[in-house]
Amino acid sequence: MNILKNLNNRCNIVQNEESSNFLEVNKLKNFSQIDIPKEFLNIISEMSEIEISIDNYKYLRLWGAEGCIEMNFAYKIQRYIPNSLAIGDNEEGSAILYVNHNNKFGIYKIDFNDLDIEELSYISGSLLELLVNGIGLDII
Secondary structure, three states: OOHHHHOOOOEEEEEEEOOOOHHHHHHHHHHOOOOOOHHHHHHHHHOEEEEEEEOOOEEEEEOOHHHHHHHHHHOOHHHHOOOEEEEEEOOOOEEEEEEEEOOEEEEEEEEOOOOOHHHOEEEEOOHHHHHOOOOOOOOO
């Protein structure tokens, strides 16, 4: 299923940039400590730096491949949260990550200024659940 073409009615793409190219996606795969879910790879192969409005007052930004590498490196995400990959932010100071925390893999958020693994907040099991089914939109 194409997630971006089946967004929940609470979501609207307000801005995006060109997709990540094959080389950028491969560089991200090599950088990542986790197997990046295909749903995210499919999204960034379609467009990147996607700003999604939620209920016209909250935002979710999904970075492209280069943005993921840059932000994970800059904030040393993997030092503080092993086996994770930050894939975006909420434009309010929180990172959005794929993490396997307490044996529960999914989408989590954490404040950039408090990267303590115990501060992770579970959002949903996948981007499909979040962006199509609306599960976790209130937590973003």
